[in-house]
Amino acid sequence: MKLMHPRAGILFLSVIFSFTVRVLPAEELSGYSLRDQPAVITSLLKSEKDIGTLKRIIGILNRLDDTYDNLYERLTTGGAITVFFDPAHGKWEDGRWEGEATGRLSCTGLPEEHYSIELSRELYKLLDANRFIRVETTVDFLKVLKGKKDIYRNIPFTETVKLAIDSKSFIILSEHLNNISAILKAGGLANIPGIHLTESKWGVPHLTYIKDSHKGFLTLYNQYDATDMSRRYSLELKSILVENGMRANNWNRGAVPDDRFCYFVDFPVSVIFESGFISHPEEEAFLSKAENQEMIACSQYEALLKSLRDTFGVDISGTEPRRVHTPPQGFMELLKLSRIAIFYIQHGDTDRAIKTISTMRSKYPGKDSAFMGPYKNAAFALANAKKYYNLSKAHKKKNQINTSRKYARLALRSLSSRPLFGTLRDKYSNDFIKLGIMSAPGKAVVKKKIDPGPQAGKKPEKIYPTSKTTPVILAVEDGQNLDAAVVKALNPDSKNLAAITRALKNAHTVKTVKVAGRSKSGKKIYYWKKTRQKVTFTAGIYIVRFNGDLTVADVKRVPRVPLYPWKFQNHQYLKNSCFAQHEKERSL
Incomplete structure (x- = not known):
């Protein structure tokens, strides 16, 4: 008989801002007991004086028992493993997809959800066909998975976790695609090498030279998962996808431990799939093919069964569950200790959190640092902060x-x-x-907009004068010769073009280098020496400053440059070249 309804585990999600506790009457503790818990946990929690806190922790422990303990026995008596399928992003209240609203777009302008829906449907078919797996999700997203609907609402990760706990889920899966939303392209969405017009996060136009392209799949996994299934799932999936010809992203070689979201803190076993960069033309083309979507979903399903088998010793790939091995001794004990530690950290109890983590480390000193490491780091951070x-x-x-x-x-x-x-x-x-040590953050002042009135016309754009000595933004594309780059950058007449090109070909920079030499006594010494180095204009972005006679005063190669018309001149992007043969509209 279970001691508490497993849904009581929800209480650990509550954010506590007050540390004043209410001691509950003894009769309210009826039905809660540490009697069936491991001795190390009983000993740890005996010092807990607040009955309300103790009840919440016992509720968490009971839910862990109901979900992860004796898995084989439950499956052979009609039970099932519940997979919560997180609705990735979704529609906002204003009718836009989150992918559209936040710049998560593909090369062809499609929102991330376009591809995540197709991949999710493929994976759902496989999960739903397994009699030992039950899929839970939101009502509208379930209709999307079944192909009965194409739209679903966006929910935050906090709601995902709450729904997963309510449904007694075993694992949370979330199907996503990657992009380069960190670099907002003003002219084209393609994530390819070359010179691109981009925007900073403040909306300032920049010219950027992208040397490398972002590509490859990766899986983010819960680094606080003490069962180690999240990590095993990620590594197994990487192995299968690579065997099928896909490329892993360079970030941690495609299997990334993560704790940036409550998704990875508040639920024991959870992963996020990032199956490729839809902002890369080749990867979008690959992901758009039905056979590749099916392959990716099959890989995710196969990796799920394999990691479940390796971690919990249960094989559910056949018509009947099969016990492969028994989980190692202390498996559930370590899982429970990890969740108690997280509970205390989330409730601001530094001393008890550190004590619990110390118990984990002393009881299981030989455990893999891959998942014990994050707890060690958490204890270090807590001790330093205190x-x-x-x-x-x-x-x-x-x-x-x-x-x-x-x-x-x-x-x-x-x-x-x-x-x-x-x-x-x-x-x-x-x-x-x-205590007056720090000041409270100030409130943003919202300025009232003033209606300019019907007679007010549009303010003319300010024109900044340029001269021969105004620094030039020179963008050299891959395979482009210097003459063509100068024409695009300055649009000069033939006479100035010849003079500018000649000056650039003869351009040198002065660099101070450390040189080894000998003193008069023959002792080896080092000294600094200025050297002239010829500039080779390979593909990239250069800031060139000319003298009045069109000789080169300075050249600097930069990865990106803000398109400030009051600071630089460039005919192609700023339309303000003093060498231009005729006037053009001054706008981006």
Whole structure:
């Protein structure tokens, strides 16, 4: 008989901003017991004085037992493994796809959801056909998976986790595609090498030379998964996809431990598929083919069964479940300790979190650092943050404000911006503000828009004068000769073109280098020497400054340059070249 309904595990998601606790009457603890828990956990939790906290932890432990313990026995008695299929992105309330609204677009302008839906449907077919797997998701996304609908709403990861816990899910899967939304292209979406017109995150136009292209699949996995299934799943999937001819992304060679989302903190077993870069022309073409979508989904399904078999010792690939091996001794104990540690971290109890992690490390010293490492790092961050927090308060008492602020910043920096430390970071911030160590963040001032009225015309665009000495943005494309690059950059007449090209071919830069030599006594010495080096204009972006007589004063190669008309001249992008043969419209 189970001691508590497994849905009580939801309570561990609550963000606690107050650390005042209510001690519950003894009769409210009825039905909750540590009697069936491992001795190390019973010993750890005996010191927990708050009954409400103890009940929540026991609820988490019971849910873990219901979901992950005795898996083979449950499958042979009619049970099933529940997979929660996370709706990747989706429609916003204004009717736009999130991929469209946030720049997650393919080379051909399709939102990310276009491809994630097709891949999700292929994987759903395989999951649904297995009698030992039950798929849970939102009502509208289930209709999408079944091909009955093409639109679903966007939900945050917090809702995904809550729904997964409500449905007693075993694992969360999320189907995504990658892109280069970090570089917003103003002229074309293709993620290919070359010179492109881009925008910064503030919307400032830039000219950027992209040397390498982003491509390849990767799988983000839950680095706090103490069962190790998330990591095994990611590695197994990488192996299968590579065998099928796909290329792994360079980031951690395609299997990436992650903790940037609550998705990876609040649920024990979870992965996110990123099956390729839809912003790369070749990869979009590959992902658009039905046979490749089927291959990727089959690989994801095969990797799921393989990692389940290796981790929990149960094979569900046939008509009946088969026990392959028994999970190692202490398997569930370590999983429970890990979730208790996360519970205490999320509730701001530094001492108990560190104590729990220390228990994990001392009880299982030989465990793979691949998943014990993140807990070790978390304990280190907590200990440092607490040390700096106490130092900050101590210096405040001595009225040493600057030193106090320094330690306050170090305390918050130790906790980083990871969601795991969110509650403790908020607590420390609020304490520092109350003590006057730090100031509260100011509210943004919203300026009222003034209606210019019907008679107001459009303000003419300001024109910035340029001269021969105004720095030139010279963009040299791959395979382009210098004459053609100069024509695009400055549009000069034939006389100036010849003079400018000649000056560029003779351009030199002065560089200070360290040179070895001998002193008069014959001892080896080093000294600095200025050397002239000839400039070779290969593909890339150059800032060239001319003298008044059109000799080159300076040349600098840059990876990107802001298109500021008051600072640079360029005929192709700024339409402000002083050498241009005729006037053109000055706009991008």
